[in-house]
Amino acid sequence: PRDIDGDLTEILIDQEQIRARLAEMCRSIEIDYADKDVLLVGVLKGAVMVMADLARELTLPITMDWMAVSSYGSGTSSSGVVRILKDLDTDLTGRHVLIVEDIIDSGLTLSWLLANLKSRGPASVEVCALLRKPEAATVDIDVKYVGFDIPNKFVVGYGLDYAEKYRNLRSVGILAPHVYS
Ligand code: PRP
Numbered sequence: 546p547r548d549i550d551g552d553l554t555e556i557l558i559d560q561e562q563i564r565a566r567l568a569e570m571c572r573s574i575e576i577d578y579a580d581k582d583v584l585l586v587g588v589l590k591g592a593v594m595v596m597a598d599l600a601r602e603l604t605l606p607i608t609m610d611w612m613a614v615s616s617y618g619s620g621t622s623s624s625g626v627v628r629i630l631k632d633l634d635t636d637l638t639g640r641h642v643l644i645v646e647d648i649i650d651s652g653l654t655l656s657w658l659l660a661n662l663k664s665r666g667p668a669s670v671e672v673c674a675l676l677r678k679p680e681a682a683t684v685d686i687d688v689k690y691v692g693f694d695i696p697n698k699f700v701v702g703y704g705l706d707y708a709e710k711y712r713n714l715r716s717v718g719i720l721a722p723h724v725y726s
């Protein structure tokens with residue numbers, strides 16, 4: 546079989562660390578939303594794994610919906626101008642929305658998404674992200690639930706891709722330079 550783990554220089558966060566941290570985050574979310582119906586909004590495609598594990602770990606009654614967005618502009622860096630490829634099916638009026646993301650890199654996607662969702666009349670909008678790269682931030686975003694702050698390295702796995710690959714790795718790892726250079 547082909548060994549995709551061989552494309553990593555190191556495992557940054559393993560399966561068990563992800564599971565344990567998500568469980569901790571869920572306990573906080575359960576306290577904060579104890580008396581509220583929460584709508585989890587996953588951002589396709591990266592958030593699929595976090596959403597699946599977070600939603601199953603939560604003991605709250607939840608609903609889920611999905612958005613697909615795309616950054617305009619060329620290359621690998623996001624421009625901050627975002628286009629909706631798939632919108633929510635849910636009316637956000639009066640809803641408690643929790644955006645679920647795999648990673649906050651520059652923060653531009655989330656910054657745009659927060660403004661967009663807040664304009665739809667929700668009762669609240671908060672963010673839950675497994676990973677955040679503080680050194681890459683270009684905008685200041687208030688993120689209520691963060692799993693791990695990580696260095697500004699090229700990471701893949703657990704939903705995160707390089708050219709659509711590696712999303713199915715169970716851990717988050719650092720991609721070896723020979724793969725993308
Ligand atoms: C990635 C990631 C976040 C976003 C973060 O998604 O899943 O959604 O980039 O980057 P930013 O903070 O610099 O805006 P991507 O656009 O690669 O789409 P994908 O989820 O389908 O991989």
Ligand code: MN
Nearest residue numbers: 588589590591
């Ligand atoms: Mn994404």
Ligand code: MG
Nearest residue numbers: 591705706707
């Ligand atoms: Mg991507």
